[in-house]
Amino acid sequence: MLMVPGPSEPEPEVLTTLALPILPHYGEKWKAVYDDTTTKLQKIFKTDNDVIIVPVPGQLAVEMAVANLVPRGEEAFVCVNGYFSEMIVSMVEYWGGKPVVIRSGLGKAVTQDQVEEAIEKKSDPSGKPIFVVQNETSTGVVSPVEAILKVCKEHGMLTVLDSISAFGGMDVRVDEWGADYAIGYASKAIGGVFGAEPVAVSGDAWKAAKKNSDKIHTRFLNLNVWAKAIEEMGPWGHPHPSSMPTSIIVGLRKAVDLVLKEGLANRYRRHEEVAEFTRKSLGELGLKLFPDKRYLSNTVSVASVDPEVDKKLRGGLASRYDIMIAGGLGELSGKIIRIGHMGTSATIQAVSTTIAAMDAVLRDIRKK
């Protein structure tokens, strides 16, 4: 059983779609599937913005935002509170931008006040991009993205929202929050399989990419190339610049159908209840939650452990119960355990099975 913060087990109905005869990535039939999928994804993003599906890993969908919105030599703000937000700093550097890092301690979130302070130091933050990770799976922290994005929009900035590990499990409101480039995910809280990521692109983001045309040093990740493909090849059912993993997207559509059938509010409530149950259960096992209580994620729970327990606990769960939970990344390696409860794993049953197994393994560890 996969109780990691992604991938999660796909919905069984999604897996069966994958064995269907394959669709080519162009033509009328494909256009109907693609358009239907993006239209439904708009509902999860809560946006009227265009949604495109980028057939790359999530981190490359984030890099696509960097390539388009961070002109070489110019500044980009990055809110950093863990491994995945730290990675964005590295991406900005690779693409030749100048990261302006707004950092919080691990287990905490960057606050609205910190963001306000950082951008007010600049004479003209207007038009500059800011990157915010909604849900930092490396620490189990959810950021106050609504407040942060609001401040940035007031300053006319371009906002990039990485909702990868929230999408489908926690509320995302692209239009209300003013996210110009928002990244979802197919195989975490949605219950699809990985291989293609939905991205919501605002009019301002398309415009910024157009303005940056000469400075976007990639063909495939270039939003202008996507805009051209949508315009020129869209009519014959090929609204993207390359081939597409159509099976993955047919699976994603099925997953999205199931999400909408459950209802977004119900789904978010389910994730919230399961998260609360997980936290309470971890406490009963004598484990202390790692994150600050103000910022607890509803799709991943993180507890502190010592290195000895980390190894024995994860090893025991895997070998004795075939349950996979995650350890810490980077400097938190050996210091925390991370339990994903997203999509199919966001059930009391999945979590209580995991907790029961953890209880058994921990008793053995503590006995010795």
Next chain:
Amino acid sequence: MLMVPGPSEPEPEVLTTLALPILPHYGEKWKAVYDDTTTKLQKIFKTDNDVIIVPVPGQLAVEMAVANLVPRGEEAFVCVNGYFSEMIVSMVEYWGGKPVVIRSGLGKAVTQDQVEEAIEKKSDPSGKPIFVVQNETSTGVVSPVEAILKVCKEHGMLTVLDSISAFGGMDVRVDEWGADYAIGYASKAIGGVFGAEPVAVSGDAWKAAKKNSDKIHTRFLNLNVWAKAIEEMGPWGHPHPSSMPTSIIVGLRKAVDLVLKEGLANRYRRHEEVAEFTRKSLGELGLKLFPDKRYLSNTVSVASVDPEVDKKLRGGLASRYDIMIAGGLGELSGKIIRIGHMGTSATIQAVSTTIAAMDAVLRDIRKK
């Protein structure tokens, strides 16, 4: 029935693997699958070089070569004889390189002599990259890649071989030919599903990427980031910098198993025989082959048509027989039809069904 030059229908046994429970993209089980897949892919590439699997569209796997091997402001040779090789010129430009184009007419291949002439004009071609597309699906032309690569290696150049539409259907010999960065494909002549591409990387290509470190302006597509991931995360079963579409790769492994079971020599002979049958049959339908006879591809056959026939023929095949063949791209739009016979569609049965349907539709068109 998909009789286009990709995607081809996956092998049925591949499709059924996709419905299996999903593997996470790390850990011992995954490492075993990934290593087994890359080891078997080495046999198709005929190489001892490292094989990595890049979870992106084929064209982005080509762009990855550009990003790593074409330092900004420097020259890169590109052999151009159609839509897909032309696209590489555009990629080199996007990444800030200076393309040196070696061009042949459409329906022809760039020759060894042309390449020799182009590189001898340069005072020092050593270390410079050259890009060659083995099989140009836009025109149905196979290039004399062995001869071209040999000349380039004699000049100490870095060779990039795009074998996307040949891989699994026509011979590829990475080590013997001296290809430093060779790109295969999962869903054309192999019979897998698309979403991840195998790439064979030579020691010289890794070294060139290392030397170019400061000039590779991407994180995920950066071979140095891959090298670091392989070294640091490989031991715990994560020899790549991001998540992976494990289902697609499990499917690819099954496809590769089927390829090796058939035997490469048998498989290439099958593609050759089916290609000859297709060409002969097209002649019997009164259609003239588009490419120069010296360079006929074994995975795609291309015939000249006039725009009226193109539209009615492809439309009739689709609506009356549910058979999809392809039309021309770019300046060849309306002027040619393209029939893919690769992997599962490289059978006398699939082609003769297609030809019989074409015969019926063409008779109706000609009657009017």
